[in-house]
Amino acid sequence: MIRLEGVTKEYAPGHAAVDHLTLEAATGEITVLVGPSGCGKTTSLRMINRMIEPTSGHIFIDGQDTAQVPAAKLRRDIGYVIQHAGLFPHRTVLHNVMTVPRLNGWGRARAESRAREVLELVGLPGDFARRYPAQLSGGQQQRVGVARALASDPSVMLMDEPFSAVDPIAREGLQDDILRLQQELGTTIVLVTHDIDEAIKLGHRVAVLRQGGILAQFSSPADLLAHPADDFVADFVGRDRGYRALSFQQADVPVHPEEPVRIGEQLQRRGDQWLLAVDAEGRPQGWVLPAEVAEAAVALEHLHRGGTVSAVDGSLRSLLDAALSSPSGRGVVTRDGVLAGTVRAEEVLSVIQSAPRPDGTSIQGGAGDSDGAAAGVGPQQNEHR
Amino acid sequence: MTALGTDLGEVAGFAAQHAYLAGVPLLLGLLISLPLGWVALRRRWLTPPVIVGTGLLYTIPSLALFVLLPGILGTQILDPINVVVAMTLYTIALLTRTVADGLGSVPDHVRQAATAMGYGPLRRFWAVELPMAVPVISAGLRVAAVSNVSMVSVAALIGVSQLGLLFTDGFSRSAMGPIVVGVLACVLLALLFDLLILTLTRLLTPWLRAART
Numbered sequence A: 001m002i003r004l005e006g007v008t009k010e011y012a013p014g015h016a017a018v019d020h021l022t023l024e025a026a027t028g029e030i031t032v033l034v035g036p037s038g039c040g041k042t043t044s045l046r047m048i049n050r051m052i053e054p055t056s057g058h059i060f061i062d063g064q065d066t067a068q069v070p071a072a073k074l075r076r077d078i079g080y081v082i083q084h085a086g087l088f089p090h091r092t093v094l095h096n097v098m099t100v101p102r103l104n105g106w107g108r109a110r111a112e113s114r115a116r117e118v119l120e121l122v123g124l125p126g127d128f129a130r131r132y133p134a135q136l137s138g139g140q141q142q143r144v145g146v147a148r149a150l151a152s153d154p155s156v157m158l159m160d161e162p163f164s165a166v167d168p169i170a171r172e173g174l175q176d177d178i179l180r181l182q183q184e185l186g187t188t189i190v191l192v193t194h195d196i197d198e199a200i201k202l203g204h205r206v207a208v209l210r211q212g213g214i215l216a217q218f219s220s221p222a223d224l225l226a227h228p229a230d231d232f233v234a235d236f237v238g239r240d241r242g243y244r245a246l247s248f249q250q251a252d253v254p255v256h257p258e259e260p261v262r263i264g265e266q267l268q269r270r271g272d273q274w275l276l277a278v279d280a281e282g283r284p285q286g287w288v289l290p291a292e293v294a295e296a297a298v299a300l301e302h303l304h305r306g307g308t309v310s311a312v313d314g315s316l317r318s319l320l321d322a323a324l325s326s327p328s329g330r331g332v333v334t335r336d337g338v339l340a341g342t343v344r345a346e347e348v349l350s351v352i353q354s355a356p357r358p359d360g361t362s363i364q365g366g367a368g369d370s371d372g373a374a375a376g377v378g379p380q381q382n383e384h385r
Numbered sequence B: 001m002t003a004l005g006t007d008l009g010e011v012a013g014f015a016a017q018h019a020y021l022a023g024v025p026l027l028l029g030l031l032i033s034l035p036l037g038w039v040a041l042r043r044r045w046l047t048p049p050v051i052v053g054t055g056l057l058y059t060i061p062s063l064a065l066f067v068l069l070p071g072i073l074g075t076q077i078l079d080p081i082n083v084v085v086a087m088t089l090y091t092i093a094l095l096t097r098t099v100a101d102g103l104g105s106v107p108d109h110v111r112q113a114a115t116a117m118g119y120g121p122l123r124r125f126w127a128v129e130l131p132m133a134v135p136v137i138s139a140g141l142r143v144a145a146v147s148n149v150s151m152v153s154v155a156a157l158i159g160v161s162q163l164g165l166l167f168t169d170g171f172s173r174s175a176m177g178p179i180v181v182g183v184l185a186c187v188l189l190a191l192l193f194d195l196l197i198l199t200l201t202r203l204l205t206p207w208l209r210a211a212r213t
Helices: A041-048 A071-076 A093-097 A099-103 A108-121 A126-130 A138-150 A168-185 A196-202 A221-226 A231-237 A241-248 A316-325 A345-354 B008-042 B044-057 B062-073 B080-104 B108-117 B121-158 B164-173 B176-204 B206-212
Strands: A002-012 A015-025 A030-034 A056-061 A078-081 A156-160 A188-193 A205-210 A214-219 A275-278 A284-288 A309-311 A330-335 A338-344
Touching (some): A002 A041, A015 A041, A015 A205, A015 A214, A030 A041, A030 A168, A030 A196, A041 A056, A041 A156, A041 A188, A071 A078, A071 B108, A078 A138, A078 B108, A093 A099, A093 A108, A093 A126, A093 A138, A099 B108, A108 A126, A138 A168, A188 A196, A196 A221, A205 A221, A205 A231, A214 A231, A221 A231, A221 A241, A231 A241, A241 A316, A275 A338, A309 A316, A316 A330, A316 A338, A338 A345, B008 B080, B008 B121, B008 B164, B008 B176, B044 B080, B062 B080, B062 B121, B108 B121, B121 B176
Parallel strands (some): A030 A188, A030 A205, A309 A330
Antiparallel strands (some): A002 A015, A205 A214, A275 A284, A330 A338
C-alpha cells in the first residue's frame, strides 16, 4: 500500500503545486490520478519515488517512510514508466530492459534471461531484443518501457501518462495489456493521465485532482460517474458520463441469429438488405450491399466496415455501440471472435431501462420488476470497482 | 631518401613528434573538458564563467603562451611539456562548450527515465549521458584535432622539434621545398587524426546507424 499523508509541494512559497494531499493506493490495485494540466498529478506521482522531494508531508510504501530510504535504492525497487517511454536510444531493447536488474547487481546472464522473459510478457518476443529503440514504433517503444519497469519484478509501479503519446489503436492494446499484466502480477500501480476515459477504463480507484493539487474526489470509476462530488468533477467527467457508465454494466441482451455470407462466395440472395460478411473462420469482417456486389464474388472492396463489434458478454456500452454504429442497424456480437449473432438498439435500450445501475438504483425504480432479459443482470466487476 | 630538398627520414621523425604534441593534449583536454562541461551544464550559475572562461583561453596567442609557460611551470624553454600544456589549454577551450552541448542534447525524458530507474548522478553520466553525447563531442574533437595540428607548428619558433621546423628552415633558406613538404605532412597528419576519431565514433555509436535503416 502506498500512503500519501498531507503531502505538499511548493515550488515558490505560497504557491502549492500539490496541497496537503492525503490518499491511499491499495495494494494490488490500479489507482489513477487524473485532472487537467497544472493539477499536480505528475508532481504527486514523482514524489512517490522522490524524483521530486515534498516540501512537507510523508509518503509511506508498505509502512516504510520513503524519506528514510536512499533515493536511488528506492527507485530501483519501484517500476517507472514515463511518457514517450524514455528508452535509452544507445542501447538495444534487451539492454534497456536489463537496466534495473543490472543496477541491482544481477549477473549478466540472469539479467538477460529475465529481460527476455518480460519482453515475452509484453508481447515483444524474439528478435525485438536486438533492435534499437529508434527501430520500433511508438507503441512498441512503450511496451519496452513497460517491460523495463517490470524487469526487476517490482511490487509497485508508477506510470506517468504512459500511453498519451501513442496512436489510439496502439493505446487501446496497451491499456488492455496493462490490465491483464496487473491482474497476473498483482502489481500495485499508480497511473497519471489527463484522459478521463483512460482513468475509468484502468482504475480500480480514481483520484480527481483540481488546479493547485487539491483532491476533488477519490472513488471507484462507477461512483465517479454516478455521483460526481461537485461541479468541477461533474464537468471534468464530462457530458457522456451516462453513456460511459454503461461500461460498468453487463446484462443479457437478446441475440438474433444472423445468416452471414463468406468472403469469396457468390451471393445467393438479392435485395437491398445489408448482409454480414465473415471470413473462413467465421469472424465478422464488414457489411455488404448485394446491389454493390452484383454478379461478382464478395470481396474485401465490397465491405463497409463502419460497425463496431462487441463480445456477446460485453458491457452494455459496447453492445449499444455495436448496434448504433452498424450500417444495417444490427449490432454484431461475437463469442471468442466468431460471429454469435446480432443485437438491436431498442432491445439493448430496454435492457438498460430495466437493469439495476451500479449504485443500486434502476431507471424503472427497482430491480425486481423486470423479467426475462434482465435475469442475472448485475454491475460488472462489482467486487472491486 | 629525400624529396624537394628534405630528408624524408627526418620528416617522419618530425611528424611523429608533431603527432605526439598534438595528440596527447587532445586526450588530456578531453579528459579535463568532461567534468568542466558537466559542471557548466548542471550548475546554472557556473555556466557563463566556465564557458566564457575556457573560451577566452583560445584568444591567448600561442607564441605568447609558449614563451610564458616555462616561467609559470618552471620548465626549460625547449621542454616539449610546455607545448603539451599549451595545446591542452586550447583543446579545453574548444571542447568544454562542446561537451556541455553534447550532454545537453540528451533528451529530458531519457535523463528522467535514467534517474527513475535508480541511476545515481555519476553512473548516469557514464552509462547514459556520455554515450549519448558522443556524436556531438566527436564533432568538437575533430575541430580541436585539426586546430592542434596546425597550432603545434608555431612551436618551431621556440625550437621544439616537429613539422614546424620545416617552415622555419624553408624560410631561413628561402627554399620552397621544405615548406611544401611540411604543409603536406600537416594535412596528412590532420586527416589521419580525423579518420581515427571518425572510426572510434563509429564503433561507439552503432545505434545511430541502426536508426537510419
